[in-house]
Amino acid sequence: MRAMQFERFGAPEVLAEAEVPDPVAGPGETLVEVEAAGVNFGDIKHMAGEHTDGPYAPKGPLPHIPGMEVVGRTADGRRVLGYVQQGGYAAKTVVADRDLVSMPPGVSAGAALALLVQGLTAWHVLRSVARVRPGESVVVHAAAGGTGSLAVQLAREFGAGRIIATASSGEKRAFALELGADAAIDGEAEGYKERVLDANQGRPVDIILDAIGGPVLDSAVDTLGYLGRLVTYGASSRKAASALAPERLAVESIGVAGFWLVPLIARNGVGGPALEELLDLTARGRLRPLVGAEYDLARARDAHEDLLGRRTKGKLVLRP
Structure with a gap:
C-alpha cells in the first residue's frame, strides 16, 4: 500500500x-x-x-x-x-x-x-476540568485556532454567560466574534488584565482556557475572581510562567489545573x-x-x- x-x-x-x-x-x-x-x-x-x-x-x-x-x-x-x-x-x-x-x-x-484531538481537548477543558456552569464568564486564548475556535462555540453551547476571545490579529478577532464570542481582544501579556476586565464589564472572570503559557498565563491569573479557574493545556509561547505560590491560590480562592488529552x-x-x-x-x-x-x-x-x-x-x- x-x-x-x-x-x-x-x-x-x-x-x-x-x-x-x-x-x-x-x-x-x-x-x-x-x-x-x-x-x-x-x-x-x-x-x-x-x-x-x-x-x-x-x-x-x-x-x-x-x-x-x-x-x-x-x-x-x-x-x-x-x-x-x-x-x-x-x-x-x-x-x-x-x-x-x-x-x-x-x-x-x-x-x-x-x-478528534482538538475537539475532545476543548470539550474536556470546559466540562471535565473547568466544569463550566451556566452564566459563568469564559476567556478563551488563541480563539481562532483549532482548539480555541471549538472552545468558543462549546462555551456558548454549555451556557456560558459571557465569552471573551483573545487573538493576535484583527482578522482572527473578527472570526472569534463570528463564532459566538461576546468580545474579542488582543491576547498579549502587556495590558492583558486591563483589556480582559474591560471586556468583562469591569468584573473578574470565572474561567480562563490557556494554551499559550509564559507571561500570558501570569497575567491571566490576575484576572480570576472568587473560585475562578484557569486551565492550562499547552505552552505555544515556549516560555516559562512564574511559579504560583499555593498560599496565593488559597488566599484568593482560585484554582490552576492542567489537561493533556493523550x-x-x-x-x-x-x-x-x-x-x-x-x-x-x-x-x-x-x-x-x-x-x-x-x-x-x-x-x-x-x-x-x-x-x-x-x-x-x-x-x-x-x-x-
Whole structure:
C-alpha cells in the first residue's frame, strides 16, 4: 500500500513516500481503508524524536508511519473516525476498536478530524476540568485556532454567560466574534488584565482556557475572581510562567489545573459521550469545526512545513 514514512528522526524532509505491506488487524482491532488523515503538531514531534518516553513515544523500530487521526471505511462499509498512536499517513491502517467510532451522516472528513484531538481537548477543558456552569464568564486564548475556535462555540453551547476571545490579529478577532464570542481582544501579556476586565464589564472572570503559557498565563491569573479557574493545556509561547505560590491560590480562592488529552485516551479510549456529543452537534450544524487546506498524501512534507511556518488556518487534511 501507499504510505508516507521516515527512516530517521528529523525535520519534515525526512518524510518520504513508500510502498509498504498492508497492516493486519489483530484481536480487538479493525482494518480501516483511509479516506483522510489529520495533521497535528504531535506528528512533527514524533518525527523529530522529541518524545523518548510517554504517550507520544515512537513504537517499535524505524521506519515509522506518522499520523494519529483517520477517517475511513471498514471492510463491512462503515464510515468511521479513529485514533492511532502512529500509522495514519497511509492508504490503510489498523485501529483499536475502543478508539474507533461510527460517523453520523453529514459530517465531512475534515470536520471529523478536527473533532478528534482538538475537539475532545476543548470539550474536556470546559466540562471535565473547568466544569463550566451556566452564566459563568469564559476567556478563551488563541480563539481562532483549532482548539480555541471549538472552545468558543462549546462555551456558548454549555451556557456560558459571557465569552471573551483573545487573538493576535484583527482578522482572527473578527472570526472569534463570528463564532459566538461576546468580545474579542488582543491576547498579549502587556495590558492583558486591563483589556480582559474591560471586556468583562469591569468584573473578574470565572474561567480562563490557556494554551499559550509564559507571561500570558501570569497575567491571566490576575484576572480570576472568587473560585475562578484557569486551565492550562499547552505552552505555544515556549516560555516559562512564574511559579504560583499555593498560599496565593488559597488566599484568593482560585484554582490552576492542567489537561493533556493523550493520557486520557490511553486510559479510556476515544469512544464515549464527549465525542458522541461533538459529532452530533456538528451533524446538526450547531458546531462548526475549522477545516483548512487539503494535501495529497505525497505532499505531507509540505503540510508539515506550512504548519511549522504558521501559514495555515484550521485542520490540515491528507488524502491518500
